[in-house]
Amino acid sequence: MILLTDEGRAALELAAEHSDPTSLAAATALRREFSPELAGAALHQEALRRKAVAKLGERARGMLFTPEGLEQATRRPVAEWRARRLVAAGVREVVDLGCGIAADAMVMAEHGVRVTAVEIDPDTAALAAHNLSWAQTSTGEAAEALVRVGDALALAPELLSRPDVAAFVDPARRTSRGRSWQLEDLTPSWGFVLDLVTGGQPAVVKLGPGVDRAELPAVFTSHVSHRGDAVETTLWSGLDLGGGAGPGIGEAVLVSDEVRTLSGPPEALPVGPLGRFVHEADPAVSRAELVWRLAPDLVQLDPHAGYATSDQVLPAPFATSFTVLEQLDPRPKHLARWVKDHDIGTLEIKKRGRGGALDLDPAVLRRQLAPRGTQSATVMFCRIGGAVTALHVQRANHSS
Numbered sequence: 430m431i432l433l434t435d436e437g438r439a440a441l442e443l444a445a446e447h448s449d450p451t452s453l454a455a456a457t458a459l460r461r462e463f464s465p466e467l468a469g470a471a472l473h474q475e476a477l478r479r480k481a482v483a484k485l486g487e488r489a490r491g492m493l494f495t496p497e498g499l500e501q502a503t504r505r506p507v508a509e510w511r512a513r514r515l516v517a518a519g520v521r522e523v524v525d526l527g528c529g530i531a532a533d534a535m536v537m538a539e540h541g542v543r544v545t546a547v548e549i550d551p552d553t554a555a556l557a558a559h560n561l562s563w564a565q566t567s568t569g570e571a572a573e574a575l576v577r578v579g580d581a582l583a584l585a586p587e588l589l590s591r592p593d594v595a596a597f598v599d600p601a602r603r604t605s606r607g608r609s610w611q612l613e614d615l616t617p618s619w620g621f622v623l624d625l626v627t628g629g630q631p632a633v634v635k636l637g638p639g640v641d642r643a644e645l646p647a648v649f650t651s652h653v654s655h656r657g658d659a660v661e662t663t664l665w666s667g668l669d670l671g672g673g674a675g676p677g678i679g680e681a682v683l684v685s686d687e688v689r690t691l692s693g694p695p696e697a698l699p700v701g702p703l704g705r706f707v708h709e710a711d712p713a714v715s716r717a718e719l720v721w722r723l724a725p726d727l728v729q730l731d732p733h734a735g736y737a738t739s740d741q742v743l744p745a746p747f748a749t750s751f752t753v754l755e756q757l758d759p760r761p762k763h764l765a766r767w768v769k770d771h772d773i774g775t776l777e778i779k780k781r782g783r784g785g786a787l788d789l790d791p792a793v794l795r796r797q798l799a800p801r802g803t804q805s806a807t808v809m810f811c812r813i814g815g816a817v818t819a820l821h822v823q824r825a826n827h828s829s
Contacts, residue, residue: 430555431467432474432493439463440471445490450475485532491563493556498530501599503635504655506684508536511633511663516540518668520595520631524588526581527617531557531574533599533635538564538572546576547584554578581617585625595631595668598622602637612644622664631667638662638716642695647676652716655684657746659712681713683746691747696721701728703753703813704738706825709779710748723747731812735781742825751809751822759786759810759819765798767821772802779822780810786817 431437440463447455450472459468477499481489486505494502503511511533515523520542525534528546530553538544538561546561548554557576564572577584581598589596600615600622612619625632626648638652638659649670651663663682665674673692674680680692695718707730710720715735721727723743730736737743742750757767768776776798778791787810809820 430552432470433555433559436463437467437471440467441474444471444475445478447472447475450479488535488563492530492532492560494530495553495556497601498532498553498556501529501602502532503536503599504660504684505536507653507655507660508533509540510653510682510684510688511635512537512540512542514670515542515595515633515668518670520668522594523597524585524594525597525599526585526588527598527601528557528576529553529599529601531560531576533597534574535560535564535572537597538574539566541566541572543573544575545588546574547579547581547588548576549578549580551578582621585621589630592631595633596625597633597635598625599635612640626664626666629667632664633668634664636662636664638712642716642718649674649676649678649680650717651680651682652713653682653684654711654713657711659716662716679717679719681711681717681719681747683711683713685746689746691717691719691722693719693722695719697732698727698729698737700730700732701738703730703756704728704740705753706739706742706750707753707809707811707820707822708737708739708743708748708750709735709781710737711746714747720748731782731815733782734812736809736811745826748826750825751807751820752825754821754823757808757819757821759817761794761797764794764808764819768798768800768806769802771806772804773800773806774802775805776800777805777807778810779807782810782812784812786810787812
C-alpha cells in the first residue's frame with residue numbers, strides 16, 4: 430500500500446502539518462511534493478486520523494484507517510473494558526476473525542493477550558499489521574500480535590483447534606447498500622456466529638446495539654453504553670466470567686469515567702399510572718430489560734414508550750429521573766401559548782415511542798413554538814393510557 434512506503438510516510442508527515450487536511454491549500458501544498466494520488470491518500474488519511482482521536486485516543490495519530498474500519502472500530506474505553514474482562518477470565522490468546530483495521534486487536538494485545546488477527550482483504554490486512562506494530566504492553570514491550578490474510582471461516586478450524594484459545598468476532602455490518610442492522614447481512618455470517626457461541630468454544634461476539642433481542646442465542650449478553658450512547662451488544666460463551674453470568678442472564682454495562690454494571694434476567698415492567706417522577710433509563714439498561722432492577726415499585730407508562738414512572742428518584746447513572754411539574758395539552762397551538770405565557774426561551778423536547786404526535790421532529794416543533802423568553806424548560810412527549818400527552822418536567826438527578 431502506497432502510504433506504507435517511505436514516500437507515503439513523508440506525505441503523511443506533511444499532511445499532519447496542515448490545520449485543515451481537507452482544504453485546497455493543503456492539497457496544493459502536497460501536490461507540489463507528491464503525486465496527486467499520494468497527496469490525496471495522505472490528506473484523506475490525516476482527516477481520518479483526526480476523527481479517530483476522539484474515538485480511539487491519541488494512539489490514533491499513528492494508525493492507518495479505512496472509513497468503514499473507523500466507523501466500526503470500538504470506542505477505546507469500551508474496548509478496554511472488554512479486554513480487561515477477557516484477561517480476568519483467564520484468556521491468554523485470542524483469534525480475531527475478521528479484524529478489519531485491528532483496533533480491537535490492538536487493545537487486547539496491549540493488555541497482554543496474544544492475538545492472531547485474520548483479515549481477508551490484503552490492503553486492509555496491511556493496515557492492520559501497521560496498527561498492531563504500534564501496540565505495546567503496559568511494560569513498554571511490543572505486544573504479541575500477527576496478521577494472517579485469509580478467509581476467517583476457512584481458517585477458524587485451524588486457529589481455534591485448542592480449547593484455551595478464544596475467538597473474537599466483530600462481523601462487518603455493511604453491504605453494497607450501506608450500513609445494515611440485519612443479522613443476515615453480517616460477515617462472517619450469522620450462522621457461523623451461532624455455531625461459534627453454541628459450540629463450546631470460548632468466544633466473544635460484538636454486535637450492533639440495535640440487534641433484535643429475539644434473534645440472539647441463549648448466552649450471557651452485555652448491552653453496552655458509553656457516556657449515554659448505546660454502542661454494542663456483546664455475546665459471551667465458553668468463558669468463566671463469574672458473578673452469576675450465564676444463559677438467561679443479561680447485563681447492562683455503562684462505560685464512562687468508570688464502568689458500572691447491572692445484571693439479571695430480562696423482565697418487562699407492568700403498565701401503571703403516572704407517578705411523581707418519570708424516568709429515562711440509560712439505553713444499556715433499557716435494552717437489557719433491567720429497568721425493574723432499579724426500584725421495586727416501578728411501572729411503565731406504555732408498553733412501547735420507554736419511560737418508567739414511580740414516586741421515588743432512581744439512582745444515576747442507570748437512569749435520569751424527572752420531577753413531573755404538570756401535564757400539558759400536546760397540540761402545538763396550546764404548547765405555543767404555554768411557552769409564551771411562561772417566558773420560555775430555552776426549550777428541551779424529549780420523546781420516546783412512535784405513532785401520531787410522537788412522530789414529531791423536535792427541531793421542527795421547537796421552531797413552531799418559537800421560544801424567545803428568559804426561562805428554560807423541558808417538555809416530555811409520551812403515551813399514557815394509549816393517548817399522547819406532554820409533560821412539563823425537571824431533572825431530579827443527573828447521570829454521570
